[in-house]
Structure formats: C-alpha cells, structure tokens
Amino acid sequence: MGNIPGVSLLLLVVSLSIMTGSGVHGGKILVFPVDGSHWVNMNLLIQRLHARGHEVTVVRTATSWYIKEDAPHYSSITVTLPEAISIEEQDFFVTFLVKMLAIQKEGASVIGFMSFYWEMLTALSKIHQQASLLAVEMFENKTLMQSIRDTQFDLALIDPGLPVGVLVAHELKLPTVFNVRWITSAEGHFVVAPSPTSYVPTSGNAASDKMTFGERVKNVFLYVLNTCIDKFIVCPHYDRLVDRYFGPDVNFYHLLQGADIWLMRVDFVFEFPRPTLPNIVYIGGFQCKPSEPLSSELEDFVQSSGEHGVILMSLGTLVKGLPTEITSEIAAAFAQLPQKVIWRHAGERPNNLGNNTLLVKWMPQNDLLGHPKIKAFVAHGGTNGVYESIYHGVPIIGIPLLFDQFENVLRLEARGAAKVVDATKLTHQNFLEVIQEVLHDPSYRNNMKRLSALHRDQPMHPLEKALYWIEFVVRHKGASHLRTESYKMPWYVYHSVDVICVLIAVLLLLTAIVVGSIRFLCVRLCRRRKAKQE
The missing domain is CATH 3.40.50.2000 (Glycogen Phosphorylase B;)
Structure with missing residues (x-):
C-alpha cells in the first residue's frame, strides 16, 4: 500500500500521454489556394498551422498577385503557366463590374443581355482552362513530381474554387481537406449534400428558404442552369485531364465529391437551414477576432x-x-x-x-x-x-x-x-x-x-475547429468513415427511381391478378347461373 503515490503518478503520466497522444507534430501539408480574397482565408489557416508546428508548402503560379513566393510561415512551389489565370489580374472583377452595371442601368435588350451572359460564360470557361494547365505543367515536370513524392506529404489542403489541386492530390494519393464555400460554378453544398430546391435557394438566387411558387420555379430553373454550366462549361477542362492522366475509370466529379473533410465557411446563424453530411464542418467566421486598439x-x-x-x-x-x-x-x-x-x-x-x-x-x-x-x-x-x-x-x-x-x-x-x-x-x-x-x-x-x-456561443472557435479537423485527417490518414459514397450512384439509383418502377410494376401486376381473378370468378358464376336456369 505504501506504493500508492507511485501508482497514482504512473496513472497520471499514462492519462496525460493518452490525452496528448491525439496531437499532431510536424505534419506536412500541401496547399492549393485561389488568389484574391480567397487567399485571405487560406493564409490565416496556413499561419495557424505553421504556428502549431506543421510544415506547409503552397503551390502558386508565377503571376500570383497576393500569394507571395517567399513567406516566413510557408515554403512555395512556383509553377509558370503559358498564360496568367484571368482572376489573378488585379482589375479583372472591376472590368466585369463596369460591364454589368452598364447593362443594368441602361436596361439593355434581351440580345444585349444574352451577349453579356455568353461573354461571362466564355470568361468562366477560359479561367478554368487556364487553371487546368497548372496540373499539366506539374504532371509533365517529372523532377518536380518526384520531389513532391519524396517529401511524403500527409495531406492536401485545397480551395476547390479552382479544383486543379484535386487532380494532383489524387495522383499523390493524399487525403484531402477543402477550405470551401464556392466550388466550380456553385455553392459547395450543391456538389456534395442533398439540396432540395423546394426550400434551399440555389446559387445565384437571392431568395429566402420560404419561397413562393414563382420563386420555386425560378429556383429550379437556376439549379438546372448551374448544373448545365458545371457540366458543359467548367468540368470538360478537368475531364480531359482525367482521361489523359488517369484513364476512363476515373471520374473527375467523383474526385471532387470524394474529399475527406469539407471546411465550409458557413454558419447557420447566417445561412438558411439545409441538409448536411457528417464530413462537412462549419467554420463560418473563422477569421473573426476581438478588435485591437486603433492608431x-x-x-x-x-x-x-x-x-x-x-x-x-x-x-x-x-x-x-x-x-x-x-x-x-x-x-x-x-x-x-x-x-x-x-x-x-x-x-x-x-x-x-x-x-x-x-x-x-x-x-x-x-x-x-x-x-x-x-x-x-x-x-x-x-x-x-x-x-x-x-x-x-x-x-x-x-x-x-x-x-x-x-x-x-x-x-x-x-x-x-x-x-x-x-x-x-x-x-x-x-x-x-x-x-x-x-x-x-x-x-x-x-x-x-x-x-x-x-x-x-460555440464550444470552440471556428478556427480551432478547422485546425482540429485538418489534424484529424493527418492523424488518421483520411476520414472515409464520414464520407458518403452516394455520389457514385447513378441518378436513378440515388433517387430510387428503379425501386419505384419495380414497386409500381409489382402493384400493377397484383392489380392485374386481382382484377383477372375477379373477372374469372364472375364469369364462372354467371355460367353456373345460366346452367341452372336452363
């Protein structure tokens, strides 16, 4: 009994080891950001990851405006593209705004509006075509790819607004975490989570979750439009790369939907309630902090x-x-x-x-x-x-x-x-x-x-939540147990169309049997009555 303090000390050490064993020290993280305002959010995550002892490497283009080549909290891989990505040009959105305001103010004709809309879609296609070349430049540079493999990264942290990093992560077989709100041509939920158009406003529709019939008609139209833009304007650039480097058995959209964790820059204090999934982590407002004194x-x-x-x-x-x-x-x-x-x-x-x-x-x-x-x-x-x-x-x-x-x-x-x-x-x-x-x-x-x-009023600050789940994926080499595989289902299986058709067929068959039986019995009964009368 005299050894009880020693036993207590041993138990305390073991408990502390268990408690601290979940930490991650020196994880290697490969980051694919998007320039502009998106970089502000990603850079904050990178700074905190660096402060927690992680080694962060950022993939950037030579023409990046905000993403600097040299920084104290990350190293960089700079890729030179044949031409700069349009959104990396400082006044790209300003020029776009000027054109849009002119159309709205002057009340342009339908032809004028359609012409502008076509110009916008052409610009969107060009942006993704330019961005997709980042994967080409990396895949064709065997020395660079071997160097990245030799580094043995633990995780790819990706802004999927320009989803070229998804292809590189697949080639390197890295678990992926998305820092996301917008993805390809829509809000991220529409790619991975159920999104009923009856009460979930689609991207581009400034409506609440309490829509009138007319607003729901508009919502369905915009949902179909966004789906078509994604399928025919954006994805073809990445589909071609997937066919070229991975073969016909790999589907780009499945790679996009298959991220381990989605760090969604959304808070339901702000967003309307909607269906979600276990691998979507909400970090809306993670950049917020108490104010500091002014100059x-x-x-x-x-x-x-x-x-x-x-x-x-x-x-x-x-x-x-x-x-x-x-x-x-x-x-x-x-x-x-x-x-x-x-x-x-x-x-x-x-x-x-x-x-x-x-x-x-x-x-x-x-x-x-x-x-x-x-x-x-x-x-x-x-x-x-x-x-x-x-x-x-x-x-x-x-x-x-x-x-x-x-x-x-x-x-x-x-x-x-x-x-x-x-x-x-x-x-x-x-x-x-x-x-x-x-x-x-x-x-x-x-x-x-x-x-x-x-x-x-949250159990932990959204930034700490984001860091926890990034480190969770590093610790467990992914989070596949939280990820639904429903995105691999054909549409008729996902919506149970095949089940409904079989049930309808069975119901019709049973109805036909019952009706046929009744008719058969009625005919026999009528024949017996006639036989008795004769």
Whole structure:
C-alpha cells in the first residue's frame, strides 16, 4: 500500500500521454489556394498551422498577385503557366463590374443581355482552362513530381474554387481537406449534400428558404442552369485531364465529391437551414477576432464624432468599378449626416464629399467594427465583411455588386439585421433614407447583436475547429468513415427511381391478378347461373 503515490503518478503520466497522444507534430501539408480574397482565408489557416508546428508548402503560379513566393510561415512551389489565370489580374472583377452595371442601368435588350451572359460564360470557361494547365505543367515536370513524392506529404489542403489541386492530390494519393464555400460554378453544398430546391435557394438566387411558387420555379430553373454550366462549361477542362492522366475509370466529379473533410465557411446563424453530411464542418467566421486598439490618428477621428458615432464604408477593391455619379451620390448623402464617416476608397475622388468624411486607401476593418463608436457598416456583402459585422454586432447597409453578395445581404435582411440598396438605382436621397432607418430603428442593431451572441456561443472557435479537423485527417490518414459514397450512384439509383418502377410494376401486376381473378370468378358464376336456369 505504501506504493500508492507511485501508482497514482504512473496513472497520471499514462492519462496525460493518452490525452496528448491525439496531437499532431510536424505534419506536412500541401496547399492549393485561389488568389484574391480567397487567399485571405487560406493564409490565416496556413499561419495557424505553421504556428502549431506543421510544415506547409503552397503551390502558386508565377503571376500570383497576393500569394507571395517567399513567406516566413510557408515554403512555395512556383509553377509558370503559358498564360496568367484571368482572376489573378488585379482589375479583372472591376472590368466585369463596369460591364454589368452598364447593362443594368441602361436596361439593355434581351440580345444585349444574352451577349453579356455568353461573354461571362466564355470568361468562366477560359479561367478554368487556364487553371487546368497548372496540373499539366506539374504532371509533365517529372523532377518536380518526384520531389513532391519524396517529401511524403500527409495531406492536401485545397480551395476547390479552382479544383486543379484535386487532380494532383489524387495522383499523390493524399487525403484531402477543402477550405470551401464556392466550388466550380456553385455553392459547395450543391456538389456534395442533398439540396432540395423546394426550400434551399440555389446559387445565384437571392431568395429566402420560404419561397413562393414563382420563386420555386425560378429556383429550379437556376439549379438546372448551374448544373448545365458545371457540366458543359467548367468540368470538360478537368475531364480531359482525367482521361489523359488517369484513364476512363476515373471520374473527375467523383474526385471532387470524394474529399475527406469539407471546411465550409458557413454558419447557420447566417445561412438558411439545409441538409448536411457528417464530413462537412462549419467554420463560418473563422477569421473573426476581438478588435485591437486603433492608431492614434484613427482613434482621434473616431472620438471626434461625439455622441453621434461613426459610419464605416468599404466596397473592397470593387469600388474602382463604380462610376463617379454613384460615388458622388453616396458622398452627398454622407455629407448630410451628423455622424463621422470612414470610407475605404481606392478610386477617383467623389464629388460632394463632406467635411465629416475621411477617405482612406486601407483601414483595419475588424478593429474598427469592434469599436463602440461604430453605428453601421456600408458594405458590398463580401463574406469576410459580413461575418466580421455579425461577430461585432454592427448592422449593415448593403450595396451588393457581384456574385454571392446579393445572396449574402439578403440573408441578413431576412433576419432584420441589414437593409439593401440597389447600386444602379442609388440616389443621395434614397441612400440617406436607408442610412437613417438603420441608424434610428433599434431593431437593426438589436437583431445583429442577437446574431452576434448566437455566433459566438460555440464550444470552440471556428478556427480551432478547422485546425482540429485538418489534424484529424493527418492523424488518421483520411476520414472515409464520414464520407458518403452516394455520389457514385447513378441518378436513378440515388433517387430510387428503379425501386419505384419495380414497386409500381409489382402493384400493377397484383392489380392485374386481382382484377383477372375477379373477372374469372364472375364469369364462372354467371355460367353456373345460366346452367341452372336452363
């Protein structure tokens, strides 16, 4: 009995070993990011993975704008492509926005709209064609591929917006984790999870989950359209590579759907409820964090607002695509407010700018949103800005410009935390009215504060959740037990069409037997009666 303390110490050591045994030290992670705003999210993950002792290697192109070749928290593999991927050009989306605004404002003819839509699809096809060449350049470089094999990576972390990394991961036989919201031509759920069009708004449809009959008709149409775009515009570029390097037995879409873990940049505080799967992990708002002190110049400006507070405005780099007549209307509305305004503006200086408005090329958006003086946020509805607003409880005046921004601000508007303004119909008067409504109606701030409380009330921070599941895949060399194989089923099996047809056939057969039997009995009965009567 005198040895009990020693036994206790031994048990404690064993317990600690078990508890810490689940950790991962020095995992090797191969990253395939997408340039632009997507890189902001991926870079944050990479920084934290590096801080936890992992060795991270980023595959980039020689023309990458944001993804630098040299960084303290990752090494890089730089691939030179025959031509730059269009979205890596700094003003690609600005040029696209200018064309779209012109069509919307001038009320272009059906032919003009179709011409623009065809141009957009052509650009989409070209982007994926250019991106697919990354796989060609890597596969044809035998020295590079052998070097990557020799490194013995544990995991591929991929942004599947440009899914070329999926092909490389398959060649290297690496388990895959997606850092995802958008994938090929749709929102990620539509590729991997059941998505009933009766209440799940499809990508490109700014509708809530409570749709009228007309909205459901539109939803089905857009779902079919997105499916056709994916099948005939995007996937053919990758299908050709799969046929070339892996043969006819491998299906690109199955590779895409077969990721071990989907780190979905979504939170159901923001997203409408919908079906999901066990290998989808929700990390919406993982980039959010408490605010830090402002610089002395910004702090002095914010404090000078007194009791009225400050309005924050940022449309990202897309503001350069807004014509001066729109930005001047915005400036004129700001000039009539008692609040101070901090406006991140990179384009031509707008007219009608008031003394209460400070133009800046860059601003610490998260730190400002967390400041108690900020009363509202005028934003284009980008995902990062939306989640930072939710995190800090700041209501939004939305001016959506492109892509999912319309859907993002609609989701907040449906929850009473935002008000939307159409950029093509914006005047200083209607913009001023919307600002005053959001500022003076307490429901907007209260609703956003409620969303903030719900978003923060989680067992672990979304970033920690993302890191946990990445390390989980490294520890167990995949997560196939969480992944459904339903995507390999033919459509008629997935929807049980074959079962329904067999059941209908059996039912018809039984009905025919019953009817035939009754007729047979009736005929015999009639014959007997006639025989008796005779």
